[in-house]
Amino acid sequence: MVRxxxxxxxxxxDIVRGKIRENLKHYISRGELIARQGKNSVSVPLPQIDxxxxxxxxxxxxxxxxxxxAEGTPLGGEAAEGGPEAxxxxxxxxxxxxxxLAELAxxxxxxxxxxxxxxxxxxxxxxxxxxxxxxxxxxxxxxxxFKRTFKQALKRQIQTGxxxxxxxxxVPTRVDRRYRSWKTLSVPQSNAVIIYMMDVSGSMxxxxxxxxxxxxxxxxxxxxSQYENIETRYIIHDAAAxxxxxxxxxxxxxxxxxxxxxxxxLAKEVIEREFPPSEWNIYPFHFxxxxxxxxxxxxxxxxxxxxxxxxxxxxxCYGQVKxxxxxxxxxxxxxxxxPSHERLILSEINSRDEILSSLKTFLGKGx
Amino acid sequence: xxxxxxxxxxLEELRRTIRxxxxxxxxxxxxxxFELVDYDEMxxxxxxxxxxxxxxxxxxxxxxxxxxxxxxxxxxxxxxxVINNDPCYAYLMRANxxxxxxxxxxxxxxxxDFFKNNYWFSKTNRKMVDTMANHAVLVRRAIDRYGLxxxxxxxxxxxxxxxxxxxxxxxxxxxxxxxEESIEEQKFATHGTKFKTKPYMEGFVNPPEVLKREREQRxxxxxxxxxxxxxxxxxxxSFLVENAPLKRWQRxxxxxxxxxxxxxxxxxxxxxxxxxxxxxxxxxxxxxxALDASEVIDYADHHSGTLGTRPGVINPYKIxxxxxxxxEERWNTGRFGPEYDACDDYRARxxxxxxxxxxREKIFEVRKIYNDITFIDEFLTQDFCERAQLFTYKxxxxxxxxxxxxxxxxxxxxxxxxxxxxxGRPVILVDDANFKNRGELHLTHDYQxxxxxxxxxxxxxxxxxxxxxxxxxxxxxVDGKKKLLSFGGTRHEEKVLG
Numbered sequence: 001m002v003r004x005x006x007x008x009x010x011x012x013x014d015i016v017r018g019k020i021r022e023n024l025k026h027y028i029s030r031g032e033l034i035a036r037q038g039k040n041s042v043s044v045p046l047p048q049i050d051x052x053x054x055x056x057x058x059x060x061x062x063x064x065x066x067x068x069x070a071e072g073t074p075l076g077g078e079a080a081e082g083g084p085e086a087x088x089x090x091x092x093x094x095x096x097x098x099x100x101l102a103e104l105a106x107x108x109x110x111x112x113x114x115x116x117x118x119x120x121x122x123x124x125x126x127x128x129x130x131x132x133x134x135x136x137x138x139x140x141x142x143x144x145x146f147k148r149t150f151k152q153a154l155k156r157q158i159q160t161g162x163x164x165x166x167x168x169x170x171v172p173t174r175v176d177r178r179y180r181s182w183k184t185l186s187v188p189q190s191n192a193v194i195i196y197m198m199d200v201s202g203s204m205x206x207x208x209x210x211x212x213x214x215x216x217x218x219x220x221x222x223x224x225s226q227y228e229n230i231e232t233r234y235i236i237h238d239a240a241a242x243x244x245x246x247x248x249x250x251x252x253x254x255x256x257x258x259x260x261x262x263x264x265x266l267a268k269e270v271i272e273r274e275f276p277p278s279e280w281n282i283y284p285f286h287f288x289x290x291x292x293x294x295x296x297x298x299x300x301x302x303x304x305x306x307x308x309x310x311x312x313x314x315x316x317c318y319g320q321v322k323x324x325x326x327x328x329x330x331x332x333x334x335x336x337x338x339p340s341h342e343r344l345i346l347s348e349i350n351s352r353d354e355i356l357s358s359l360k361t362f363l364g365k366g367x
Numbered sequence: 368x369x370x371x372x373x374x375x376x377x378l379e380e381l382r383r384t385i386r387x388x389x390x391x392x393x394x395x396x397x398x399x400x401f402e403l404v405d406y407d408e409m410x411x412x413x414x415x416x417x418x419x420x421x422x423x424x425x426x427x428x429x430x431x432x433x434x435x436x437x438x439x440x441x442x443x444x445x446x447x448x449v450i451n452n453d454p455c456y457a458y459l460m461r462a463n464x465x466x467x468x469x470x471x472x473x474x475x476x477x478x479x480d481f482f483k484n485n486y487w488f489s490k491t492n493r494k495m496v497d498t499m500a501n502h503a504v505l506v507r508r509a510i511d512r513y514g515l516x517x518x519x520x521x522x523x524x525x526x527x528x529x530x531x532x533x534x535x536x537x538x539x540x541x542x543x544x545x546x547e548e549s550i551e552e553q554k555f556a557t558h559g560t561k562f563k564t565k566p567y568m569e570g571f572v573n574p575p576e577v578l579k580r581e582r583e584q585r586x587x588x589x590x591x592x593x594x595x596x597x598x599x600x601x602x603x604x605s606f607l608v609e610n611a612p613l614k615r616w617q618r619x620x621x622x623x624x625x626x627x628x629x630x631x632x633x634x635x636x637x638x639x640x641x642x643x644x645x646x647x648x649x650x651x652x653x654x655x656x657a658l659d660a661s662e663v664i665d666y667a668d669h670h671s672g673t674l675g676t677r678p679g680v681i682n683p684y685k686i687x688x689x690x691x692x693x694x695e696e697r698w699n700t701g702r703f704g705p706e707y708d709a710c711d712d713y714r715a716r717x718x719x720x721x722x723x724x725x726x727r728e729k730i731f732e733v734r735k736i737y738n739d740i741t742f743i744d745e746f747l748t749q750d751f752c753e754r755a756q757l758f759t760y761k762x763x764x765x766x767x768x769x770x771x772x773x774x775x776x777x778x779x780x781x782x783x784x785x786x787x788x789x790x791g792r793p794v795i796l797v798d799d800a801n802f803k804n805r806g807e808l809h810l811t812h813d814y815q816x817x818x819x820x821x822x823x824x825x826x827x828x829x830x831x832x833x834x835x836x837x838x839x840x841x842x843x844x845v846d847g848k849k850k851l852l853s854f855g856g857t858r859h860e861e862k863v864l865g
Contacts, residue, residue, distance in 0.1 A: 003407075003411060004411060004415075005411045005414060005415075005427065005428060005431045007423055007428075008423055008424060008425055008426075008427040008428035008431070009428035009431055009432060010428070011423070011424075011425040011428055011515075011519075012425040012426075012428035012429045012432065013428070014425075015425055049429075051426070051523055051526045051527050052527055052822075052823040052824075052826035052827045052830070053526075053527050053528070053529065053530050053823065053827050054530065054531070054792070054793050054795055054812070054819060054823070054824055054827050054841075055530075055792060055793065055819065055820050055823055056791075056792075056793060056817045056818070056819060056820060057817070057818050057819060057820040057821070062759060062760055062761040062762060062769070062772065062782065063679070063681075063759070063760060063782065063786055064681055064757060064758070064759055064760075064779055064782050064783045064786060065678050065679045065680060065681065065757070065758055065759075065760050065771070066676045066678075066680075066681060066682070066685070066686070066755060066756055066757055066758070067676055067677075067678045067756055067758075068756055069678070069758070069771050070771065071758075071770075071771050071772065071773060071774065072770050072771060073770060073771045074763075074766065074768040074769065074770050074771075075678040075679040075760055075768065075769045075770065075771070097432075098436075
């Protein structure tokens with residue numbers, strides 16, 4: 001049914017989308033959406049959507065209230081937060097609009113002109129799903145369909161002449177009972193795993209980690225919109241690597257040297273153990289400031305990449321975050337070793353403002 | 368999925384009973400057509416201000432989303448919705464229990480009586496349902512011709528200026544003719560200064576060419592003084608409709624927005640009285656007639672819900688109903704007039720009862736001729752103010768909170784009246800359409816101690832510029848200084864005035 005309000009609602013959503021697109025760069029570089037993430041949606045603050053008019057500044061206005069309390073008593077939260085005239089007057093609040101992650105990804109895709117991802121391999125994996133679509137005459141009582149049962153009983157009573165409109169009592173019997181039944185559907189499913197690796201050695205400061213955090217939020221958002229089933233693994237490394245949860249990943253601070261190969265080796269093990277490359281689309285992202293401990297380790301990295309990680313992955317992304325201490329050498333080594341590898345994507349992120357373009361670099365290939 | 372909106376036989380029966388009670392109490396209302404709706408239909412209707420057809424605009428969609436969200440989070444629920452029209456349309460929520468339906472019906476008959484009889488509603492369009500539908504057609508036609516984006520942007524501009532009306536304009540006719548004429552006359556009558564002299568000296572003492580030059584100078588000075596508009600005008604919207612260089616469809620839409628603003632204005636001007644009156648009657652009808660013993664608890668719960676207060680907010684339902692009851696009580700017992708006012712014996716005042724029994728008659732009279740401002744001004748007494756625990760509050764910079772400022776009667780009353788003046792909006796007048804002799808528009812904010820919200824004021828000036836197409840200026844006060852905010856099409860300027 002088309003409701004009268006639908007066109008206006010849609011128009012409103014369009015305006016919201018337009019505003020988000022317009023301010024996307026701002027949202028991304030400030031990272032403010034991350035804290036507002038719910039389960040499936042993000043609440044986006046939109047400051048300029050309401051229609052301006054000449055009105056009083058609320059703070060200075062004051063007003064009249066009702067209730068007990070001596071002079072000087074602070075009022076409850078309501079007035080203090082939103083302005084006194086909550087209710088029929090438009091307040092000063094910033095409009096917050098819930099946008100689903102899928103929609104946000106779509107906006108990101110539109111703005112960055114990202115191609116849709118083509119899952120690798122021709123054969124996709126099939127999974128089965130149960131759908132309750134049918135009706136059966138037998139089944140477990142827990143699935144009894146009350147409405148159908150009563151309808152059936154009503155039909156029977158009318159047919160047999162046992163129905164009295166003045167005393168409409170309907171008594172279902174055994175034969176009237178109807179049950180919901182399910183069908184098993186086979187649906188193709190595409191699986192993907194994102195493996196985040198980050199250098200947490202002393203040279204990676206808070207700002208660098210914040211950049212990684214923002215970048216990974218948007219990578220997640222986009223990839224989630226492209227695959228039905230997505231897994232995420234987090235690996236941190238300094239001189240040694242380990243798998244951690246998301247919170248630790250973004251908050252831990254270590255010191256010490258850097259051996260990138262340790263992370264690559266661990267990623268290789270994780271993939272071998274959990275995510276067979278024939279069934280999974282694999283997305284490793286590695287962030288570091290480009291410092292590595294000696295040339296030996298770098299050549300070890302190159303070997304791991306050539307032999308395992310690159311052939312297995314859809315794309316392998318390396319993002320180099322600029323830090324005051326890092327030499328930024330590793331990206332040069334990668335460029336030298338793989339002058340133009342189609343699956344290796346490199347990006348240098350010097351500041352928050354460059355996150356957007358780096359996202360475009362990473363995701364722009366549509367793989 | 369579409370269920371009929373007509374009342375069920377049982378509700379129809381209840382409606383007839385409640386209507387009978389209302390008539391018996393002397394309420395005199397338009398016919399009320401009740402429709403039965405689900406909560407999302409209710410929210411939908413509410414987001415269009417109660418009207419079945421309105422022009423398309425995104426803000427209705429936004430309101431709908433807000434209502435849906437706050438309903439589904441359990442934060443708010445629309446109980447009653449009635450529109451001022453002949454006949455009135457009112458909506459009942461299908462899922463409400465019977466006692467709520469009765470309460471809402473009684474409340475709605477109260478509103479309908481108020482719409483029909485209150486003077487401030489007397490100039491409103493009673494066929495607004497039809498008019499709104501016509502407005503919708505007009506806007507849709509413009510959209511078909513000029514495209515949604517362009518028309519929508521124009522509506523946004525118009526809505527931004529929507530509150531620049533003169534809520535009292537419908538109640539008097541003012542002629543601007545006179546002042547125009549007098550300037551013309553003055554121009555005609557003016558002449559140079561003649562010195563007294565003997566006739567034969569005339570040509571020397573008052574040489575004709577000097578007199579002529581002087582006269583021309585004076586006419587020029589008069590012309591400079593002559594302003595357009597001749598008098599500052601509060602109905603800025605009508606000034607723009609008449610004088611701004613607009614295309615026809617733009618002018619029509621601006622007029623539509625103005626029309627609707629005038630239609631809604633009396634509701635803002637009588638919020639306290641209107642809700643108070645309706646609450647008074649639902650309470651009277653329910654508690655003395657319609658309530659079944661089994662429903663008392665639910666009724667009391669919902670009634671007290673509507674009358675609940677929060678610090679920092681005046682609940683119009685509560686103040687309204689209590690003032691009406693206070694008036695009824697005072698006129699029943701004769702607690703008014705010079706004799707009562709002069710009495711300063713506390714106990715005598717407490718026991719004062721002249722058994723006049725004029726209360727009911729008085730409140731009917733009050734609902735006929737007062738609006739919120741005159742209502743509060745006339746009937747908010749010191750006794751009432753103390754009983755109702757009214758106070759003023761202000762923003763305390765030190766703690767960043769709003770704090771209770773005073774319980775002094777005069778202060779409370781003054782502040783309350785201030786907040787009701789001009790429906791709680793700043794008074795802004797257009798006083799010069801040829802500012803700087805460059806055809807620019809000059810508005811003045813009639814500053815009463817509360818400054819404007821500046822970012823909004825600037826954004827509104829931008830919209831005003833889209834209407835006037837030349838420079839626009841607003842004189843107001845910022846931080847205690849007179850300032851002129853200007854927007855010339857590209858950037859904002861701000862000038863301190865001496």
